[in-house]
Amino acid sequence: MRATSLVKQMLGLRGVTVTEVLLGSGILVIKLRLTRSSLVCPKCSYVTRACYDTRTLDSRWRHLDMGAHQTWLSCQLRRLRCPTHGVITEAVPFARPVGESRFTRDFEHLVVWATAKMDKTTVTRLLRVAWRTVGTICERVVAEELNPNRLDDLFVVGVDEISFRKHHNYLTLVTNHDSGKIVYGAEGKKAKSLDEFFNDLGKERTANIKAATMDLGPAFAKAFREKAPNAQICLDPFHVVKVRHEAPCIPAVMKGHRLWDVAASQRS
Structure with a gap:
């Protein structure tokens, strides 16, 4: 199996072909080519086959590390004219629009998952990203992934x-x-x-x-x-039992009072 084919399977990305793999000092650069011929607007999914010009943009995104190597994806992108958003760089299936993030979605989701499991300092050391970057990534993912219907059916x-x-x-x-x-x-x-x-x-x-x-x-x-x-x-039963043990007189004075008011008076 060729190295490019092996790397493509390891990446698990759809809609791309690996054209070259470059290994440097602790850094792995994987060059990609989009398999589709049409251009897609990253903001509204408008599709066209017409390029705005012949200019291409060499974009890079940080991806999940492979072993001890920092992995970067590189791809030549074209520009299109969207009826809604004007001249814009085409979308890629594995990352946000160019200019919004320099990380792949897989990497950003890993950062958010790690942040929920460990402290922020550990996340920065484990994934080798800056402190502020962790917070920015979390804000982006939460804004996109937050369920708009989460407040429905609250009983x-x-x-x-x-x-x-x-x-x-x-x-x-x-x-x-x-x-x-x-x-x-x-x-x-x-x-x-x-x-x-x-x-x-x-x-x-x-x-x-x-x-x-x-x-x-x-x-x-x-x-x-x-x-x-x-x-x-x-x-909460835990707090009720705790207050009961700390203030045995509460049952005698509870009659005609709300429990939280009694508890507050006992603490004061």
Whole structure:
């Protein structure tokens, strides 16, 4: 088997042919050629067979590493005139439009997956990318992959906060208990951290929420009492048991009080 054929199978990319493989000092450059003859607009998928001019652009994208070698894909691209977007460089099947990213989609998805499993510093060392690049890639992928229907059919939700950056900052997260997936996140842990969530949800979908689980903190309960008064507030059993052991007198004073109010008074 030829080296180019072997590399093509290893890449697993469709719509391209490997024309040359160049191995340098820790860097592997794979030259590609698109198999299609037509040109495709990267923004609206407009297809044409007419080139705008004879000019070609040598573009490169960082791809998944092969062993210890940084892998770069190189391809000569043509330009077309799109009725909507004007003169633009044609699309490639493995990456975003030229100028938006210098990484392949496979590489960007790997960065996002790694970021969800480990700290950012480890990701930069493992994948050999800059600190800011990790954040930029995550923003691009989330903006594209975020399910626009994630806030539909919310009936039972969970609200909690997590700390990051050595516990000096917090994120408020909302989970759909039916699917087990996080559907919203915002910085902070106050009631206003949920403002955008209810704005995106709208009055009709907010009215569909039957119950919301949360800890004993008053902020989240306040937000749901104001924005979703029909939702039943359910307290996390862990925190209830913890407060019960710390304050044995709570059962005696609970009558006629809301548990989160009692818990707050005990902490104060």
